[in-house]
Amino acid sequence: MKRVVSILLAFCLVFSLSGTAFAANTCNCDKSPIIYVRGFGAPLYASQTNEKIYPPEKADFEPVMAKIVFAALFLLGGFYRGFADLAMQAAEKLFEKVPCDDTGVPIVASNVLEMGYPSADYHKSDSLRTYDFPYDWRVDPMETAQQLRNFVRHVERVTGHSKISFVCHSMGSVIFASYLAQYGSDGVDSVVFLAPAFEGVSIMGSLLSGEADIGDKGDEVTMFLQSLPMLTDARVKKAVDVSGKLRLIHLLLRRLQPALDFQFVRVFRKFLRPTFVTMPGIWSFVSDRYYERAKAFSFGSDKQYTELIRKLDRYHYGVQTRLVDLLRVAQANGMKMSIVSGYGISSMPLSYEHTMQSDILIATADSSIGAICAPFGETLPQSHVQSVEDGHDHISADNLVDASTCAFPEQTWFIRDLMHFNFPYENEAFILWLFRQKTQPTVQTNAQYPQFMRQVGDDLLPVTE
Ligand SMILES: [Zn+2]
Numbered sequence: 001m002k003r004v005v006s007i008l009l010a011f012c013l014v015f016s017l018s019g020t021a022f023a024a025n026t027c028n029c030d031k032s033p034i035i036y037v038r039g040f041g042a043p044l045y046a047s048q049t050n051e052k053i054y055p056p057e058k059a060d061f062e063p064v065m066a067k068i069v070f071a072a073l074f075l076l077g078g079f080y081r082g083f084a085d086l087a088m089q090a091a092e093k094l095f096e097k098v099p100c101d102d103t104g105v106p107i108v109a110s111n112v113l114e115m116g117y118p119s120a121d122y123h124k125s126d127s128l129r130t131y132d133f134p135y136d137w138r139v140d141p142m143e144t145a146q147q148l149r150n151f152v153r154h155v156e157r158v159t160g161h162s163k164i165s166f167v168c169h170s171m172g173s174v175i176f177a178s179y180l181a182q183y184g185s186d187g188v189d190s191v192v193f194l195a196p197a198f199e200g201v202s203i204m205g206s207l208l209s210g211e212a213d214i215g216d217k218g219d220e221v222t223m224f225l226q227s228l229p230m231l232t233d234a235r236v237k238k239a240v241d242v243s244g245k246l247r248l249i250h251l252l253l254r255r256l257q258p259a260l261d262f263q264f265v266r267v268f269r270k271f272l273r274p275t276f277v278t279m280p281g282i283w284s285f286v287s288d289r290y291y292e293r294a295k296a297f298s299f300g301s302d303k304q305y306t307e308l309i310r311k312l313d314r315y316h317y318g319v320q321t322r323l324v325d326l327l328r329v330a331q332a333n334g335m336k337m338s339i340v341s342g343y344g345i346s347s348m349p350l351s352y353e354h355t356m357q358s359d360i361l362i363a364t365a366d367s368s369i370g371a372i373c374a375p376f377g378e379t380l381p382q383s384h385v386q387s388v389e390d391g392h393d394h395i396s397a398d399n400l401v402d403a404s405t406c407a408f409p410e411q412t413w414f415i416r417d418l419m420h421f422n423f424p425y426e427n428e429a430f431i432l433w434l435f436r437q438k439t440q441p442t443v444q445t446n447a448q449y450p451q452f453m454r455q456v457g458d459d460l461l462p463v464t465e
């Protein structure tokens with residue numbers, strides 16, 4: 001017995017010594033380190049074998065090219081079943097390593113946990129990317145938040161700081177909200193949410209509810225394609241313009257609609273559900289407007305999904321529907337917080353919500369937690385008066401957004417014409433300014449950064465009309 005105790009003591013001694021050996025000196029500078037929690041869709045590689053899981057590359061398309069061509073021909077010829085079968089075979093091959101099992105666990109695990117943590121010292125460069133938190137976006141956000149916890153501990157150790165800041169883009173906000181729900185905000189200095197996804201992503205709910213609708217959206221899809229900044233290639237741009245004029249896109253969509261009508265449920269059950277719908281990460285994008293309906297459509301009463309649904313509910317009812325409370329509690333506990341939301345771009349024209357003002361992916365009403373927005377292409381009606389009168393002007397000069405109804409109207413900024421995917425790559429000066437305020441910054445703090453700004457080239461300018 002005595003020997004056991006002395007061995008235990010020796011162990012404790014060794015561990016406590018090695019603990020101090022790794023700890024950096026405490027740093028008392030006023031720049032808390034910033035962890036970057038990125039959005040959905042980072043490339044994934046298989047654990048151990050290091051094979052690419054996602055996304056498919058050019059070379060992966062070659063073996064399935066014939067199937068894609070024939071699928072397109074079948075579609076144009078109106079052979080919807082043949083089209084669906086070939087398209088599914090091609091997609092199954094392209095995404096073969098992506099799926100989760102019926103309980104929401106990736107079948108081919110990724111190596112994000114084996115990649116090791118960055119050890120760079122952020123004091124040398126005030127960058128938003130020094131501590132880029134790697135995660136597998138397929139996994140349950142509540143589990144990913146546990147990994148974020150370990151990452152936070154690591155950054156505390158290498159920097160000597162006990163207070164950490166976070167910049168969360170898109171799905172990153174889902175992960176951070178899951179972190180708050182499980183660990184609270186002790187040790188969180190400041191957080192900036194960029195185009196946050198924590199109130200859902202417009203198209204995902206309609207897709208998982210089986211409500212995608214495209215048949216009569218030729219004009220919208222053409223407009224949408226034309227507005228994509230990825231279309232920098234002049235020839236591709238021209239091709240979209242010409243096919244819009246010739247109404248080829250209209251024709252294709254009208255062809256696709258019956259394919260959706262007759263084949264969607266089969267494609268959903270056979271391909272979409274086992275490949276994407278069993279990913280818990282995807283479900284964090286389903287807004288409460290759709291959630292129960294989407295679950296009913298996606299899983300029916302199939303018993304094999306019981307464990308998965310338990311995970312989905314844990315996030316949805318433990319985090320998404322409690323979001324404002326979680327943030328308010330954290331705020332009362334001293335956490336500084338800013339939300340930056342996009343507007344002025346139409347949503348993807350796949351659901352009946354496509355007329356919502358957005359950053360192309362997330363509706364502005366969702367990313368801002370509650371702004372009133374004019375439908376895309378319109379302005380707020382002449383008769384509109386600010387919904388909540390608080391002595392400030394919270395209506396944008398272009399008359400598209402009334403921010404007075406936001407959960408945090410003084411801490412929510414809006415950037416017009418900035419695409420969802422470009423948020424973390426632009427405006428670093430503004431984001432760093434948000435981080436480096438000693439007290440909570442508001443939309444009144446700095447005339448250079450008012451509530452409504454417009455992205456013009458590399459600059460942010462106040463919206464004046
Ligand atoms: Zn420091």
Ligand SMILES: [Zn+2]
Binds near residue numbers: 391392394409
């Ligand atoms: Zn106000």
